[in-house]
Amino acid sequence: MRLAVLFGAVLALAGCSASWGWYVVDPSTAKGAQNLGFLLSGLGMTIRLSATAILISVTVGLLVALPGLSAHRGLRAASRAYVETVRAVPILVLILWVYYGLPQLSGLTISVFWAGVIALALSDSAFQAEIFRAGIQSIARGQYEAAYSVSLGYRDTMRYVILPQAIRRILPALGNQLVYMLKMSSLVSVIGMQELTRKANELVVSEYRPLEIYTVLVLEYLVLILIVSAGVRWLERRLAVDERQ
Amino acid sequence: MPAPAMIRIEALSKRFDAFEVLKSVSLDVAAGEKLVICGPSGSGKSTLIRCINGLEDHQGGRIEVDGTPLGRDRAARARVRGLVGMVFQQFNLFPHLTVLENLMLGPVRARGLSRTAARDLAMRYLERVRIPEQAGKYPRHLSGGQQQRVAIARSLCMEPKIMLFDEPTSALDPEMISEVLDVMAELAGTGMTMIVVTHEMGFARRIADRMVFMDHGEIVEVAPPERFFTAPESARCRDFLDRILNH
Ligand SMILES: Nc1ncnc2c1ncn2[C@@H]1O[C@H](COP(=O)(O)OP(=O)(O)OP(=O)(O)O)[C@@H](O)[C@H]1O
Ligand SMILES: [Mg+2]
Numbered sequence: 491m492r493l494a495v496l497f498g499a500v501l502a503l504a505g506c507s508a509s510w511g512w513y514v515v516d517p518s519t520a521k522g523a524q525n526l527g528f529l530l531s532g533l534g535m536t537i538r539l540s541a542t543a544i545l546i547s548v549t550v551g552l553l554v555a556l557p558g559l560s561a562h563r564g565l566r567a568a569s570r571a572y573v574e575t576v577r578a579v580p581i582l583v584l585i586l587w588v589y590y591g592l593p594q595l596s597g598l599t600i601s602v603f604w605a606g607v608i609a610l611a612l613s614d615s616a617f618q619a620e621i622f623r624a625g626i627q628s629i630a631r632g633q634y635e636a637a638y639s640v641s642l643g644y645r646d647t648m649r650y651v652i653l654p655q656a657i658r659r660i661l662p663a664l665g666n667q668l669v670y671m672l673k674m675s676s677l678v679s680v681i682g683m684q685e686l687t688r689k690a691n692e693l694v695v696s697e698y699r700p701l702e703i704y705t706v707l708v709l710e711y712l713v714l715i716l717i718v719s720a721g722v723r724w725l726e727r728r729l730a731v732d733e734r735q
Numbered sequence: 736m737p738a739p740a741m742i743r744i745e746a747l748s749k750r751f752d753a754f755e756v757l758k759s760v761s762l763d764v765a766a767g768e769k770l771v772i773c774g775p776s777g778s779g780k781s782t783l784i785r786c787i788n789g790l791e792d793h794q795g796g797r798i799e800v801d802g803t804p805l806g807r808d809r810a811a812r813a814r815v816r817g818l819v820g821m822v823f824q825q826f827n828l829f830p831h832l833t834v835l836e837n838l839m840l841g842p843v844r845a846r847g848l849s850r851t852a853a854r855d856l857a858m859r860y861l862e863r864v865r866i867p868e869q870a871g872k873y874p875r876h877l878s879g880g881q882q883q884r885v886a887i888a889r890s891l892c893m894e895p896k897i898m899l900f901d902e903p904t905s906a907l908d909p910e911m912i913s914e915v916l917d918v919m920a921e922l923a924g925t926g927m928t929m930i931v932v933t934h935e936m937g938f939a940r941r942i943a944d945r946m947v948f949m950d951h952g953e954i955v956e957v958a959p960p961e962r963f964f965t966a967p968e969s970a971r972c973r974d975f976l977d978r979i980l981n982h
Contacts (some may be wrong), residue, residue: 635790636827636886640841640893641817650840654831 532689543610551618576616586607606678627658665722748795771939774949788819818889828874860888880911
């Protein structure tokens, strides 16, 4: 209740206070519409960057999780080492290292986009691996035994029996990671990636209205993430149709 | 001349860490023979039949299935696995697949059948277990008895020579037990080699060629059902039968 009053007060203040200058992003003026368009022009890049990174990180995460569950000790240790190492590096540090460090190390030039994708995907893959591991471990032993008794090999057992069930169970966690990825993609602005946050920063420099511009930025992420969350929940409901009791 | 042995078990021993679950177990099962194994909880019944299809490995002794010894050799293990079907107490159906898909997965992926051939095969066995009308449903929409019959059909779709049953009716409500036992009795009539772990003694009397009593990791008594139920030789077996027949 008290929160609602406070929230209302802030909104009222926003409407009448002289310290706000919504004109910078007022779509009814030519300049405002142009600024708004400029801010929104980063949206495509944020989505492309996050989507590419999440596809790679899910794949890498699975490829790291599977040996982590094998009976072979060396494979388990390698998987563990990957997760522990990658998880220990802050994302921002990883972005800087991939963009500025990796080209020196490898002799290849890496575009801003791919540096961002690699850093985000690498960082996220450690978490994906842990999520997959937990999901796969939650499947009852009887499922493996039934697959064994109808002569399925390891690949077929994973592909047709274990993973379809595990993925249904980890879908909420995968959804979380996707949201997290969308937010972390803002960090790639530091190496000049023209995504949402970078556009806002550039506009702030030329218009000098940080309050309004960053508020729009907040709303951009909010709307984007609410849409993604709704999509994930829809997918969960759809797949739940054939989940166990 | 006696029928050739389909399963040969010689001095089989199995340990979980220091705990000896099977102590030098020997047993031959003839082709087409029906064996019922009973015994107290923890006596090693499940472990014994799980060794036969390679679900458990063993530390000592020999298992030979249809002439193929079960050991380190992967090709031999794969062959044995294909010869032996298994039905579990908890059914272990694949919950994300329909009944038909449960039945087709092995034939398509492991036996290399076309989808059409696998579907025909699956429908044939669903009719055998008398639930062809459930083909499109998911396992959770079936009763326990129906689920277990689907599990039996799933194993049969691999066209095994031997069927193992590990307490197939223990997880069922009483009114569903007979529909599963009837299907098994019918299967017994087809000449399939069967090993059934069960405490359903009426069923055992009906289908068993020989009864096996296990206790503490050993086979204590093997006898045809007439003798087994009326004149068990060992005191342990007598006590066990007393307990389960007159509870
Ligand atoms: N994976 C395992 N690890 C350790 N001990 C095990 C394992 N599986 C079985 N055991 C032990 O081996 C013994 C025999 O188990 P088994 O399941 O073969 O008995 P059972 O005769 O089938 O009993 P039940 O009637 O309860 O099913 C038991 O004491 C059990 O605790
Ligand atoms: Mg058992």
